[in-house]
Amino acid sequence: MDLRLYDTLTREKRPFQPLDPKNVRMYVCGPTVYDFAHIGNARPVVVFDVLFRLLRHIYGAEHVTYARNITDIDDKINARAAEEYPNLPLNEAIRLVTEKTECQFHEDVAALGCLPPTVEPRATEHIAEMKTLIERLIATGHAYVAEGHVLFSVPSMKDYGQLSKRPLDDMIAGARVEVAPYKRDPMDFVLWKPSKPGEPAWPSPAGINTAGRPGWHIECSAMSWKHLGETFDIHGGGIDLVFPHHENEVAQSRCAFHTPVMANYWMHNGFLQVEGAKMSKSEGNFFTIHDLLKDWPGEVLRFNMLRTHYRQPIDWTLQGLTECMKTLDRWYLADAPLPGDGGEGRYLDQEFVSALADDLNTPMALARLHSMYAEIRGPASGLAQIELKRKLKTTAQFVGLMCVDAKDWLTRAHGAPTADETKKIEALIDARNAARKAKNFKEADRIRDELKATGIELEDKKDGTTLWKVKR
Ligand SMILES: [Zn+2]
Numbered sequence: 078m079d080l081r082l083y084d085t086l087t088r089e090k091r092p093f094q095p096l097d098p099k100n101v102r103m104y105v106c107g108p109t110v111y112d113f114a115h116i117g118n119a120r121p122v123v124v125f126d127v128l129f130r131l132l133r134h135i136y137g138a139e140h141v142t143y144a145r146n147i148t149d150i151d152d153k154i155n156a157r158a159a160e161e162y163p164n165l166p167l168n169e170a171i172r173l174v175t176e177k178t179e180c181q182f183h184e185d186v187a188a189l190g191c192l193p194p195t196v197e198p199r200a201t202e203h204i205a206e207m208k209t210l211i212e213r214l215i216a217t218g219h220a221y222v223a224e225g226h227v228l229f230s231v232p233s234m235k236d237y238g239q240l241s242k243r244p245l246d247d248m249i250a251g252a253r254v255e256v257a258p259y260k261r262d263p264m265d266f267v268l269w270k271p272s273k274p275g276e277p278a279w280p281s282p283a284g285i286n287t288a289g290r291p292g293w294h295i296e297c298s299a300m301s302w303k304h305l306g307e308t309f310d311i312h313g314g315g316i317d318l319v320f321p322h323h324e325n326e327v328a329q330s331r332c333a334f335h336t337p338v339m340a341n342y343w344m345h346n347g348f349l350q351v352e353g354a355k356m357s358k359s360e361g362n363f364f365t366i367h368d369l370l371k372d373w374p375g376e377v378l379r380f381n382m383l384r385t386h387y388r389q390p391i392d393w394t395l396q397g398l399t400e401c402m403k404t405l406d407r408w409y410l411a412d413a414p415l416p417g418d419g420g421e422g423r424y425l426d427q428e429f430v431s432a433l434a435d436d437l438n439t440p441m442a443l444a445r446l447h448s449m450y451a452e453i454r455g456p457a458s459g460l461a462q463i464e465l466k467r468k469l470k471t472t473a474q475f476v477g478l479m480c481v482d483a484k485d486w487l488t489r490a491h492g493a494p495t496a497d498e499t500k501k502i503e504a505l506i507d508a509r510n511a512a513r514k515a516k517n518f519k520e521a522d523r524i525r526d527e528l529k530a531t532g533i534e535l536e537d538k539k540d541g542t543t544l545w546k547v548k549r
Pocket residue numbers: 105106107297322
């Protein structure tokens with residue numbers, strides 16, 4: 078399998094070669110847990126889930142390690158905790174906020190069909206590793222202590238800025254917005270800082286005698302080191318993280334370990350906008366995954382996400398969601414049970430996998446599913462039909478689509494009727510089938526029309542069964 082990935086660092090698509098094919102290692106920056114994740118946050122989770130599945134397919138599930146962190150220490154968390162639980166000690170309030178949010182995040186991304194990563198490290202559980210890195214950086218002259226802070230010295234790294242390739246003037250101008258007086262250089266960034274009263278605090282490194290807490294970037298250098306090693310294969314995240322977050326991760330890790338690279342492939346997904354506009358709470362076009370899941374099945378959200386290549390900006394529209402819903406409805410109507418003999422892999426379409434292996438070309442892969450569906454609608458019949466349907470289902474499932482029971486989909490996806498309604502509908506379908514058997518087609522049609530009037534559509538299958546769905 079010829080896997081090619083686009084690397085942000087070298088700005089080229091090249092063949093993927095793991096450091097160790099028996100342990101392919103990927104790190105992706107995960108959520109800061111203070112509020113419901115929005116649909117833009119879902120993009121890297123879905124994109125790298127597809128890559129995770131592909132890597133597992135190529136190298137074997139047991140040979141892939143995927144680490145996605147939880148950022149559970151952050152100013153936004155502190156602010157939210159104080160606001161939500163004003164009467165609790167801050168540490169207790171923070172624990173409640175982060176636990177609740179982490180739980181919501183797991184529910185949301187599971188509903189989007191994402192597999193759990195191999196490890197999900199939390200920042201606050203890696204303070205020791207962060208302090209070790211910080212002390213190494215100080216010892217080698219890449220970091221210094223100033224007024225209770227530890228700062229990374231950007232001029233100490235000769236080739237700082239390779240990942241984002243931002244002009245130096247831009248970076249300095251950006252850093253100057255708010256230059257702390259204790260910085261030797263405006264671009265230096267915080268590795269450790271003193272905690273304000275009440276904030277989470279740990280004994281500081283480097284002999285600083287006030288308690289403090291880590292800066293943001295150091296956590297990912299520490300967690301990727303702990304779980305994947307000094308150098309690993311793939312580092313991913315949203316394009317907004319390239320600078321400063323990933324640039325600074327690279328600086329910390331490379332200077333601490335004296336390595337030429339932190340990760341061999343840097344992958345970044347593009348921005349997400351909604352109906353052509355930047356998503357923002359003030360514009361009223363801000364959507365959490367949680368909200369969208371009230372209106373749409375998770376597979377529809379996932380499908381809509383994968384229709385755009387991950388490096389392109391995505392325009393999230395109602396029309397797109399509606400189209401995905403209709404497509405999945407058609408595919409589910411073409412559902413065929415798999416033989417269940419453990420050999421389902423033979424139905425996986427190789428052209429589809431090749432499209433994914435070409436830098437995760439999901440639009441091309443989905444186009445392949447569309448043409449497989451078109452084949453089902455074509456002249457093939459009998460056994461060939463069933464084989465085609467199995468191929469569509471197995472291949473769609475490779476990227477986490479068509480994973481629910483077809484009958485469940487066609488009912489639940491369209492607003493599940495109650496158990497009583499379902500009973501009535503099925504009784505009417507039985508009556509209609511009895512009428513058809515007795516060649517009383519007038520009665521059969523009458524029942525079909527009666528159901529149609531209540532929004533139930535029928536589809537008669539070749540094997541004599543009848544599927545039904547609620548029409549939106
Ligand atoms: Zn990170």
